[in-house]
Amino acid sequence: MKTKVSIVNVTEYNSVPEAVEAAIKLIEKDLPFDFTKSDYILLKPNLLSAEKDATTQPSFVEGVISYLKNIGVSIKNAKIGDSPGQFKKNASYVAEKIGLSEICEREGLEFVNFESEIPVEEAIEDAIRMKKFLVSKPVKDCDILINLPKLKTHAEATITGAIKNYWGIIPGGLKARYHLLGNTAMRFGEVLADNFSWLVRNKPNRLTVYDLHRIMQGPRGPNVGDMINWNLILAGTDELAMDLIALEIGKFDGLKFVPHLKNVAERNLGISNFADIEIVGVSLDEAKRKTPRFKVPGSFMTSFVSYLTGHLGYKIMKKIPFLNRRLCVKCGECAEICPAEAIEFKPRQYPSYLRKKCISCLCCMELCPQHAIEARTRGLMGLFD
Numbered sequence: 001m002k003t004k005v006s007i008v009n010v011t012e013y014n015s016v017p018e019a020v021e022a023a024i025k026l027i028e029k030d031l032p033f034d035f036t037k038s039d040y041i042l043l044k045p046n047l048l049s050a051e052k053d054a055t056t057q058p059s060f061v062e063g064v065i066s067y068l069k070n071i072g073v074s075i076k077n078a079k080i081g082d083s084p085g086q087f088k089k090n091a092s093y094v095a096e097k098i099g100l101s102e103i104c105e106r107e108g109l110e111f112v113n114f115e116s117e118i119p120v121e122e123a124i125e126d127a128i129r130m131k132k133f134l135v136s137k138p139v140k141d142c143d144i145l146i147n148l149p150k151l152k153t154h155a156e157a158t159i160t161g162a163i164k165n166y167w168g169i170i171p172g173g174l175k176a177r178y179h180l181l182g183n184t185a186m187r188f189g190e191v192l193a194d195n196f197s198w199l200v201r202n203k204p205n206r207l208t209v210y211d212l213h214r215i216m217q218g219p220r221g222p223n224v225g226d227m228i229n230w231n232l233i234l235a236g237t238d239e240l241a242m243d244l245i246a247l248e249i250g251k252f253d254g255l256k257f258v259p260h261l262k263n264v265a266e267r268n269l270g271i272s273n274f275a276d277i278e279i280v281g282v283s284l285d286e287a288k289r290k291t292p293r294f295k296v297p298g299s300f301m302t303s304f305v306s307y308l309t310g311h312l313g314y315k316i317m318k319k320i321p322f323l324n325r326r327l328c329v330k331c332g333e334c335a336e337i338c339p340a341e342a343i344e345f346k347p348r349q350y351p352s353y354l355r356k357k358c359i360s361c362l363c364c365m366e367l368c369p370q371h372a373i374e375a376r377t378r379g380l381m382g383l384f385d
């Protein structure tokens with residue numbers, strides 16, 4: 001099998017929406033579906049938190065809407081939605097804070113909170129860890145799924161991108177519960193691959209428009225980090241190929257250092273052979289030449305941990321949350337989100353971490369509204385866990 005991935009340079013266009021349209025047009029003849037014949041097109045951005053740098057840019061949504069309207073799609077047949085893992089702040093809240101709601105209202109695009117409807121229980125064929133799960137009803141019901149990820153570092157998964165963005169199809173706090181199935185870097189990679197395998201088998205009509213315009217790097221991703229302009233947009237239908245191309249542009253070996261990409265490739269859920277990926281638009285060599293190296297702190301450690309799962313090496317090097325009391329406002333949201341109940345909280349006091357119960361999912365760090373939690377390796381003290 002082969003796939004096609006387009007690469008466009010944002011600086012060659014008048015705006016991000018125009019560049020998004022151009023990226024899709026480069027591959028539209030190869031799309032295995034017809035947008036104009038769909039009754040339900042769902043746009044799935046990354047609405048992690050009310051931080052613009054942590055989310056899909058609203059301008060990407062503008063570009064997709066413009067493309068759909070220009071090819072004759074009625075916007076009444078399209079919706080947009082997501083589900084952050086926070087209990088108190090839903091996707092609508094995030095959309096309003098980052099300016100996405102204004103675009104939806106202006107364009108007549110209906111916004112749906114994934115957790116507002118009863119999720120659907122689905123079995124996952126050939127799953128390794130997550131044999132069944134609850135999927136958001138809008139995802140279950142849609143004919144075509146448009147994935148709008150942003151490349152960022154991730155404290156547990158190494159990177160979040162095209163495949164990891166689908167973790168958001170699980171509504172609300174249920175995502176944290178499923179983290180219990182993957183309490184090491186490698187196992188969590190298998191859970192992410194299980195989640196993706198359901199999409200491959202049940203949602204074949206997928207398009208990904210990938211934000212490499214502004215990427216996030218650094219040890220505190222995916223919620224906060226150093227923002228770097230790569231000025232690129234990718235479009236395609238094979239998420240594994242797109243994640244690998246994105247990381248190749250940043251001179252980073254995704255198959256070697258990212259557990260969920262390695263697992264997806266081993267299960268043949270996507271194309272991992274670069275010889276089978278046709279690049280259109282900007283060449284891969286040119287994109288690499290103009291792009292700085294993607295800085296993923298601890299990438300060697302994450303890979304090494306994957307091989308030492310369950311051994312002393314993992315106990316020493318596993319990542320656990322540490323609280324910055326200068327930033328903590330004692331809101332208790334970290335305790336609410338923790339799937340392992342490893343955080344004790346009393347009103348007007350700082351949260352207390354139960355190290356022996358912590359599964360290193362880092363949901364607390366990812367969703368802390370004050371960015372008061374960071375990931376650190378356990379060190380030699382981990383030997384006593």
